[in-house]
Amino acid sequence: DADVTQTPRNRITKTGKRIMLECSQTKGHDRMYWYRQDPGLGLRLIYYSFDVKDINKGEISDGYSVSRQAQAKFSLSLESAIPNQTALYFCATSDVDSTGETQYFGPGTRLLVL
Amino acid sequence: RKEVEQDPGPFNVPEGATVAFNCTYSNSASQSFFWYRQDCRKEPKLLMSVYSSGNEDGRFTAQLNRASQYISLLIRDSKLSDSATYLCVVNPSGGYNKLIFGAGTRLAVHP
Numbered sequence: 001d002a003d004v005t006q007t008p009r010n011r012i013t014k015t016g017k018r019i020m021l022e023c024s025q026t027k028g029h030d031r032m033y034w035y036r037q038d039p040g041l042g043l044r045l046i047y048y049s050f051d052v053k054d055i056n057k058g059e060i061s062d063g064y065s066v067s068r069q070a071q072a073k074f075s076l077s078l079e080s081a082i083p084n085q086t087a088l089y090f091c092a093t094s095d096v097d098s099t100g101e102t103q104y105f106g107p108g109t110r111l112l113v114l
Numbered sequence: 115r116k117e118v119e120q121d122p123g124p125f126n127v128p129e130g131a132t133v134a135f136n137c138t139y140s141n142s143a144s145q146s147f148f149w150y151r152q153d154c155r156k157e158p159k160l161l162m163s164v165y166s167s168g169n170e171d172g173r174f175t176a177q178l179n180r181a182s183q184y185i186s187l188l189i190r191d192s193k194l195s196d197s198a199t200y201l202c203v204v205n206p207s208g209g210y211n212k213l214i215f216g217a218g219t220r221l222a223v224h225p
Contacts, residue, residue: 035215042118042201042215043158058212090157101146101205103213105157 003027004106006091012112013081021076021109023091031094032074033103034058034066036087043090049074081113115140118216120202126222131192135219137202138184147178149187150201152218158201161187192223 004025013019023032030051035043035058045058047066055066063085067075078085091106120137127133139147147164162169164176164185175188189196202216 040122040217042217044215045212048212101213102160102163103158105159107157108155 004091004093004104006089006106006109008109009107010110012114014114015080015082017081019078019081019111021078021089021091021111023074023076023106025072025074025091025093025104025106027093027095027104028071029093029095029104030071032068033092033094034064034074034076035090035092036060036085037090037108038087046076046089078111078113081111083113086111086113116216117141117206117214118202118204120216120219122217122219124220124222126224127192129192129194129223129225131223132188132190133192133221134189135187135200135202135221136184137186137216137219138182139202139204139206139214140183141204141206142180142183144183144204144206146205147176147185148203148205148213149174149176149185150203150215152199152201154198158215161200189221192221194223194225197221197223 007022033048034046049068065077089109092103094103149161150158151161152158164178168177173190177186199218199220201218204214
């Protein structure tokens with residue numbers, strides 16, 4: 001079984017709709033992240049959470065919100081979807097080892113906003 | 115200037131070739147460095163960390179040049195299965211754990 005799972009894997013929605021992307025992990029990590037990936041750009045950080053009571057904005061948080069329901073669950077919401085939010089979204093978890101940090105990614109959610 | 119820059123490629127090489135990718139970063143205070151591999155339509159996965167002294171893992175060698183602010187990845191004896199996008203990743207502030215991802219360099223290994 002995958003350590004980091006994301007649902008749905010694919011989603012088509014219309015402009016103005018509210019949608020939620022969900023992420024679950026069984027790795028027991030405290031740190032979780034949401035990224036988006038667009039062609040020709042690196043992954044960009046939307047939000048991150050270092051524990052259940054800690055939520056932080058990343059570099060592109062406008063138009064998004066998150067909820068850390070438990071150590072294992074971190075959800076991303078688009079309050080009112082717009083076409084330029086069409087992207088591939090990844091959830092990740094991390095631990096810190098002697099080399100710095102290793103992040104483990106979920107399989108991604110492909111979102112199309114019409 | 116982007117914080118992390120990579121040549122997007124694609125690099126098209128035959129099996130058995132040696133190929134090298136470079137990546138430059140803008141923040142001279144950056145603490146740790148990584149190469150991730152991303153297959154088409156899949157999630158990124160850690161390939162290797164990059165240490166100041168350079169490090170090797172089988173056919174893969176990573177090097178860091180702090181003075182010139184670049185890191186490199188060398189792949190020897192390329193395999194078809196090496197075809198992927200290689201992401202250069204920098205942690206600019208050590209323990210803070212905010213990673214900056216390059217856009218990736220695409221490698222295509224052909225028979």
